Amino acid sequence: MSKKKVARIVVEALENYGVKRCYGVVGDTLNDVTDAMRHHSQIEWVHMRHEEAGGFAAGAESFMTKNLTACAGSCGPGSLHFINGLFESHRNGAPVVLIASQLPTDVLGTNFPQEVDYKPIYQNCSVFCEEVTNPHEAKRIVMSACQAALSENGVAVVILPSDISATEVEDLPIMQQYQPKAPLVRPVDDEIRAIAEILNSGKKVGIFAGAGCEGAHAELMQLCETLKSPIAHTSRAKDFVEGNNPYNVGMTGMLGVKSGYEMIQDCDTLLILGADFAWSQFYPKNAKIIQVDLDPKKLGLRHTIELGVIGNIRDTVTALLPHLTPKTETAFLDKYVAMHQSAMAKLDEKAVADREGLIHPQYLAELLSQHATEDAMITGDTGSAMAWVLRHFQTNGQRRTLLSMKHGTMANAMPQAIGLQKAYPNRQVISMSGDGGLAMLMGDLLTLVQEKLPVKVVVLNNGTLDFVELEMKAEGLVNSYTDLHNPDFGKVAEAVGMKGFTVKGSHELEGVLKDFLNCDGPALLDVHVSRLELVWPPHTEFSNYKNMALYGTKAILGGEGHTFFEMLKDNFLKK
Ligand SMILES: Cc1ncc(C[n+]2csc(CCOP(=O)(O)OP(=O)(O)O)c2C)c(N)n1
């Protein structure tokens, strides 16, 4: 039996589990691993400028492809830097393995320079976190990590001291990698009949679809047709529910629309399918709720339920359909489908070129939706970009959107676009970045150039941490520490070697945007959008108005009345 360095055994195990790319920054304790990757595997090393960006990129790749993706870092600060990027994957269920290289075992525990105990740190955001303490167990640990990441959809961390990496051991075939297909999962017959009974007796049955509805579009449409049910959805289900769907009434929640919100409030029976929507105030008060989820921990977590069952949405709906009595009454469905159309038309009022030259971000998002390719992928930064992507970027069953809806981190969009473009070199990948978000991890624009990735980065340049500024105002506070003194991002892009465009007026936006999307290679479009664009929730409580009025009074008394009047003018007086 031949001997191999542990680093090589680790890398070969990753490759065996389907890893195509490893995102990271090199460093001494990782040298044996990167060397093995280069000489003994087909795994591509993606040379990032910041490990956090590498975490986002790896997570985006694995989230979309459902393949295992790797990250690797040097000891101490190197592997520590991945934390926020990997928290994103931990929350959105993307299978990622981090090889966190560590100081050699003979100095561990001595407060040696760069010593960081990763276990308590990464245990918080992983499904598996183990240190290799014996070279002979390295293979078993890495394989267990890969299996855990893939089967539990999350982050697995392997802590690998550098002396163990360099040790030669016999590569024993101790475990075979085995990746079964997803099993059929549906409730037992009794439960299927119980669901059918509740749905059959409902007069106004609504459906609330979550990300668990991926791959179940046809079954959902049949269900809606049978029950004459409108279907509202979460933000993470947008790609799977919105397109080709005559029953769609949009999203509920803070970023939702009136029709999605009101339908859920008004139904007498609500069927929740694969959704774990966290804000309890958006659930109905009096409806009977049935919840279907693959994860039993989610059942009844956010609201009281009449019936909770375990199931994959496609398998469960398929089993349920023969038990349903087709309904004929369409009044409930018609009411909310019509309301959805008028709610979308209302949102679109600002999605036009403003006569005074102001660029509303809604208009920018609408143009992106019009001119992006049919199978484009768009990422959006946490901040106001989320709202514009969700509300204005239309999906069609092929297009994909990726936002940080569960972790809610800034600076996700551009690094995630790196991972998507790596995995899908022939698809258009757009990042809708905030000016605050982009600046946070701007160094990785260099990765776009170095790796020749034709990502199109759109910067929502509003000169502020807008989302927070609006939150402050909605709480009646005068905003502070939100101003951003920005560079000309178009010129920054040119300086780092990508094409840069800057637009300040609505009349020129469409023409420049088309040139931007059609140019070869990486490009950045800096769009000076209107500041203080209110992201109106679907349902505004009196307290929101009261707090805005309070902010107005404080702003005027504090000598900042001009911003209040600008906001009033743009959001109310122009209508
Ligand atoms: C890493 C991180 N830091 C801070 C926050 C709090 N936060 C949420 S949105 C936001 C503002 C984002 O500003 P920008 O990227 O400019 O987007 P805008 O809302 O202005 O479009 C902040 C500070 C966060 N979510 N994540």
Ligand SMILES: [Mg+2]
């Ligand atoms: Mg901003």
